[in-house]
Amino acid sequence: MSPGDVALILFATFGILVVLRVPVAFALGLACVPVFFIDDRLTPFVLLQEMFKSYNAFVLLAVPFFLLAANLMNAAGITDRLVRLSQALVGHLPGGLGHINVMVSMLFAGISGSSTADAAGIGSLLIPQMQKQGYDTRFSVAVTACSSVMGVIIPPSILMVVWGGLMSVSIGGLFLAGVVPGILIALSMMATVYVYARIYDYPIYAQSSLRELGNAVAQAALALMTPLIIVGGIVFGFFTPTEASVIAVIYSLILGVFIYRSIAPRELPKILYDSARFAAISLFCIGTASAFGWALAYFQIPRALVAEIEAMGLGVIGTGIMVAVAFLVIGMFIDAIPAIIILGTVLWPVATSVGMHPIHFAIIGVISLAFGLVTPPYGLCLLIACAIGKIRVIDALRDVAILLVPMLLVLLLIILLPDIILALPRLVMPKFVN
Amino acid sequence: MGRSMIRKILGGYYRLLQILLTVLMAGLLIPVVLQILSRYTGIIPRYIWTEEIARFCFIWIVMVGAMIAVRDGTHFDVDLLPRLGPRADAVLRLFTHVAMFAVALIFVTYGYQFAKFGSIQTSEIAGLPMLAIYIAWPLAGLTWLAFLGEKFFEDIRILRGDIPPPPNHEIPRAE
Numbered sequence: 001m002s003p004g005d006v007a008l009i010l011f012a013t014f015g016i017l018v019v020l021r022v023p024v025a026f027a028l029g030l031a032c033v034p035v036f037f038i039d040d041r042l043t044p045f046v047l048l049q050e051m052f053k054s055y056n057a058f059v060l061l062a063v064p065f066f067l068l069a070a071n072l073m074n075a076a077g078i079t080d081r082l083v084r085l086s087q088a089l090v091g092h093l094p095g096g097l098g099h100i101n102v103m104v105s106m107l108f109a110g111i112s113g114s115s116t117a118d119a120a121g122i123g124s125l126l127i128p129q130m131q132k133q134g135y136d137t138r139f140s141v142a143v144t145a146c147s148s149v150m151g152v153i154i155p156p157s158i159l160m161v162v163w164g165g166l167m168s169v170s171i172g173g174l175f176l177a178g179v180v181p182g183i184l185i186a187l188s189m190m191a192t193v194y195v196y197a198r199i200y201d202y203p204i205y206a207q208s209s210l211r212e213l214g215n216a217v218a219q220a221a222l223a224l225m226t227p228l229i230i231v232g233g234i235v236f237g238f239f240t241p242t243e244a245s246v247i248a249v250i251y252s253l254i255l256g257v258f259i260y261r262s263i264a265p266r267e268l269p270k271i272l273y274d275s276a277r278f279a280a281i282s283l284f285c286i287g288t289a290s291a292f293g294w295a296l297a298y299f300q301i302p303r304a305l306v307a308e309i310e311a312m313g314l315g316v317i318g319t320g321i322m323v324a325v326a327f328l329v330i331g332m333f334i335d336a337i338p339a340i341i342i343l344g345t346v347l348w349p350v351a352t353s354v355g356m357h358p359i360h361f362a363i364i365g366v367i368s369l370a371f372g373l374v375t376p377p378y379g380l381c382l383l384i385a386c387a388i389g390k391i392r393v394i395d396a397l398r399d400v401a402i403l404l405v406p407m408l409l410v411l412l413l414i415i416l417l418p419d420i421i422l423a424l425p426r427l428v429m430p431k432f433v434n
Numbered sequence: 435m436g437r438s439m440i441r442k443i444l445g446g447y448y449r450l451l452q453i454l455l456t457v458l459m460a461g462l463l464i465p466v467v468l469q470i471l472s473r474y475t476g477i478i479p480r481y482i483w484t485e486e487i488a489r490f491c492f493i494w495i496v497m498v499g500a501m502i503a504v505r506d507g508t509h510f511d512v513d514l515l516p517r518l519g520p521r522a523d524a525v526l527r528l529f530t531h532v533a534m535f536a537v538a539l540i541f542v543t544y545g546y547q548f549a550k551f552g553s554i555q556t557s558e559i560a561g562l563p564m565l566a567i568y569i570a571w572p573l574a575g576l577t578w579l580a581f582l583g584e585k586f587f588e589d590i591r592i593l594r595g596d597i598p599p600p601p602n603h604e605i606p607r608a609e
Contacts, residue, residue, distance in 0.1 A: 020529055021512070021514075022530050024509070025500070025509055026533060047540065048544055048571050068459070246470060249463065272456050276459035281500070284496050285510065378513075
């Protein structure tokens, strides 16, 4: 059988199963099974073996730890402190709470590596407040969901840890490369909020005095140290990403239990359980996705794809756009981590063959997948925000689409001008990033 | 044994898995913390088994979490199709569960071989039997068979109109 035929079997089986609401992890595993019977040397035993191999990667330990740290930060009331700081910083702009929402997400993104914890923590705090102040619920939900995508773009980032671990790209380099796009996305979103506020006449807060601002900074200072410790520690080689994630957990535990005293020890088992379960569901997907990716590689589908695309004669920009579209589309349907395993490994040789910088390729992929967190049918952050705002996903779509337009322009800018993202890692880590 | 008895046993088993998951998460944290402490402070000696214990807990977290998520229906799925009406939805749910049942069967049959393969190995550093890890696959398969069996009964009773269909799709939550 040709690579094309095998690819058709794999993707068609997977697609049909997913449409019929079979969970993605099971659909990926089941889609591999017919392929295992094509070749006499293969049996479904490979499925289990590949799953085991994928879980045996030490770097993946960072996933549950970063989730746990984010949940601890939420439970410790760090989000409240960041809200007060954001209010002092941007509350006086038209559409105050909208800007605060974006700003908090940006600050929280610097502390946590997960967008879903961002959407859940900030949404449950700010969506009710926005509703009380007369903001349209659909808009409040859309801003919360869209701004939470920064969680995986601004370092630390679970997606970048997985990407770096899987494709041997410097995780410190990826983290640094995520800073500028994260800020650009925040600015683009604040511009949209500003336009909304002008049209719908949304309320503003009084300008904070310098004293209030100073107070808010002092209140949030310990929490704001987290990104310095984690990102600095990884970039300057003090510790590995896995260790950094554990340090984030220890730091947030100390803050929550001993310094702010906002987490009672008896709450800890529930936080542990919730983090472990959520991590397990996405990690389980990694296993079957790896088997799926293995099947693709065994039948040399990536190589066939490289040949096809080389024949098209796309340059770096053309390939960049193709990579972005591929990740945006797959991100609509499946979770980001299995998407990295399946598409990332298929497109990696393509990107290399046109001479795209590995960090450029990774950042385009991560940002596109992050946008997938708010695009239906499978947009986790949008689902969470809608559940908090108690509206249907379909009702929030118009505002999400409007907010996404400037964000997509930022993505296009990054595809066209790789130097925007590469400058920072080149400056800070000249030895590792060329 | 009556139906309610089986339900109770499965409910108890589910609760046990939840406790196990919490303990495993704590168990994952402790060895890695020890590892970091020994590396940066020298307060405690450097244990070489910490990484293996962490890996062991990690794999079990993934597998136990995957078992739990089958019973409470929180594995990620994609909601593309519109609501088709109670009967058609029940048929679809039954199909979904059959597909998952097939995966569970693969896990049980090939997992048995997998565990046998593991039973002749020990881990590189601490010399732990690898069976302790590989057994997670057939166990997950068996657990799914039990939980999915429970769901089949429910689906069929919904199809026959004995009980009302469950409320709309559950939404995965991060907290």
